[in-house]
Amino acid sequence: MQQLNHLEVHQGVLLCASSGVRTLLDGSTTEGSASLLRGLIDPETLASAERDGIHCRQRECVDASGRSHRLRVTVQTAPRSAIDTVRFVALIEPEDGPASESLDQRRKTETDNEHLRSIEAQLLQADKMASIGQLAAGVAHEINNPIGYIHSNLATLNEYVRNMLQLISTYESLLRQSIPDSDARHAEIALLKEQVDYDFLVRDLPNLLSESREGTERVRKIVQDLRDFSRAGSTEEWTLADLQQGLDSTLNIVWNDLKYKCEVLRQYDEIPRVECLPSQLNQVFLNILVNAGHAIESRGSITIATCCEGENVVVAISDSGCGISPDHLDRIFDPFFTTKPVGQGTGLGLSLSYGIVRKHGGRIEVQSTPGVGTTFRIVLPQRQPAPAVDADPANAPGAG
Numbered sequence: 550m551q552q553l554n555h556l557e558v559h560q561g562v563l564l565c566a567s568s569g570v571r572t573l574l575d576g577s578t579t580e581g582s583a584s585l586l587r588g589l590i591d592p593e594t595l596a597s598a599e600r601d602g603i604h605c606r607q608r609e610c611v612d613a614s615g616r617s618h619r620l621r622v623t624v625q626t627a628p629r630s631a632i633d634t635v636r637f638v639a640l641i642e643p644e645d646g647p648a649s650e651s652l653d654q655r656r657k658t659e660t661d662n663e664h665l666r667s668i669e670a671q672l673l674q675a676d677k678m679a680s681i682g683q684l685a686a687g688v689a690h691e692i693n694n695p696i697g698y699i700h701s702n703l704a705t706l707n708e709y710v711r712n713m714l715q716l717i718s719t720y721e722s723l724l725r726q727s728i729p730d731s732d733a734r735h736a737e738i739a740l741l742k743e744q745v746d747y748d749f750l751v752r753d754l755p756n757l758l759s760e761s762r763e764g765t766e767r768v769r770k771i772v773q774d775l776r777d778f779s780r781a782g783s784t785e786e787w788t789l790a791d792l793q794q795g796l797d798s799t800l801n802i803v804w805n806d807l808k809y810k811c812e813v814l815r816q817y818d819e820i821p822r823v824e825c826l827p828s829q830l831n832q833v834f835l836n837i838l839v840n841a842g843h844a845i846e847s848r849g850s851i852t853i854a855t856c857c858e859g860e861n862v863v864v865a866i867s868d869s870g871c872g873i874s875p876d877h878l879d880r881i882f883d884p885f886f887t888t889k890p891v892g893q894g895t896g897l898g899l900s901l902s903y904g905i906v907r908k909h910g911g912r913i914e915v916q917s918t919p920g921v922g923t924t925f926r927i928v929l930p931q932r933q934p935a936p937a938v939d940a941d942p943a944n945a946p947g948a949g
Contacts, residue, residue: 559639559820559937561663594675623947626807628700635942645746649703666875673885689772689773693769695774696765696768696769700762700765700766700769703758703761703762703765704762707755707758707759710754710755711755713805741877758941769803770801771802773798785827786826787825787864788824788825788939790822790823790824790830791822792820792822792823792825792830792855792864793817793820793855795830795831796834797804798831799835800853802835803838803842807842810846810847810848810849811845811848812849812851813849813852813853814850814852814853815854816852816853816854817853817854817855818857820855821862821863821931822855822928822930823931824930824932824933825929826905826908829905829908829909830905830929832901833902833927834864836898836901836902837900837927838851841867841868841923842897842924843870844868844870844871844923845868845869845870845871846871849864849869849870850868850869851867851868851869852865852866852867852868853865853866854866859910860931861928861930862928862930863927863931864924864925864929865924867922867923867925868922868923869921871919871920871922872922872923873919873921873923874919875919880900881899881915882899882900882903882913883900906927907927909928909930909933910930910933910934911927912927913926913928914926914928922934
């Protein structure tokens with residue numbers, strides 16, 4: 550069995566070690582007691598380090614220039630130990646360097662690196678969304694043009710058909726008045742009408758044209774939703790937006806993934822328009838709706854509700870899916886954290902959503918019960934605070 554443990558050594562003195570490492574030393578070793586580094590490292594690691602020009606002495610691991618090194622090594626276990634090997638990182642400090650300063654610096658570096666990784670992820674996502682936005686805008690434009698004239702032509706065709714049917718009806722009326730019922734031509738016309746199912750055509754043709762126009766209108770709406778949704782955020786300005794319209798547009802984008810597994814319920818209270826970056830909030834709605842769909846395995850429901858709470862507007866998205874484990878609930882907004890299988894999730898969606906909502910001066914709240922479902926509440930201020938005015942006359946435009 551292998552355990553991941555750690556210890557930190559400064560000038561041959563054991564500063565701290567996990568319990569697994571301490572039990573493998575001499576049984577009485579505690580933090581701060583002296584332990585010689587060379588005696589802890591297995592011979593294979595020592596030989597490999599020396600081949601690389603790093604010499605593990607009694608107190609440090611150094612190269613030819615005397616610079617200290619950090620090694621990942623395997624501890625030699627006592628014969629009585631039930632653990633075969635324990636892997637750890639030995640932090641080797643220069644003899645004249647304060648260990649506490651180095652440890653603080655390492656922690657700061659790790660924090661900075663984590664922050665940089667988060668920023669890099671946001672920049673990559675923003676760049677990806679900008680590229681998708683440009684692509685979607687181009688595709689939407691190319692689709693919108695032919696759909697536009699198809700929609701227009703269907704309206705004209707509907708008018709033509711209506712006029713032609715009216716003309717045929719007039720001909721029939723005149724024919725009955727001018728030709729006796731016994732005339733064989735009446736029978737010939739009646740047979741032809743029966744063969745083409747004329748009465749059905751008269752009823753169905755206007756319906757077909759109307760449904761076709763509704764179809765093209767839906768395509769136009771999808772194209773418009775796509776353009777609104779994927780608008781490049783880098784050039785987007787803060788504006789007053791209808792969040793319910795944004796929810797409907799986003800739902801239209803993901804509807805194909807949801808319609809086969811869940812029912813979507815809208816519970817919209819009257820809310821004011823919100824000062825925001827609409828496409829960025831649409832991205833938040835998209836991430837939560839997609840996650841809600843993934844949480845539902847077969848048949849379920851997603852409820853989208855809006856309401857006002859004081860000076861804030863609230864959007865709540867609930868699903869009847871599998872829920873989130875309490876062990877994971879505190880980590881769902883961490884960058885790169887995901888419970889999905891490898892290749893099926895980046896772990897960035899909720900992290901970026903959290904950042905977008907914070908950027909709007911709002912917050913995301915989540916409640917979840919395993920086996921019952923999850924609710925995300927997005928709380929947003931109706932208006933953004935006015936930019937701060939510099940009261941120092943020296944900083945005023947034209948001063949100095």
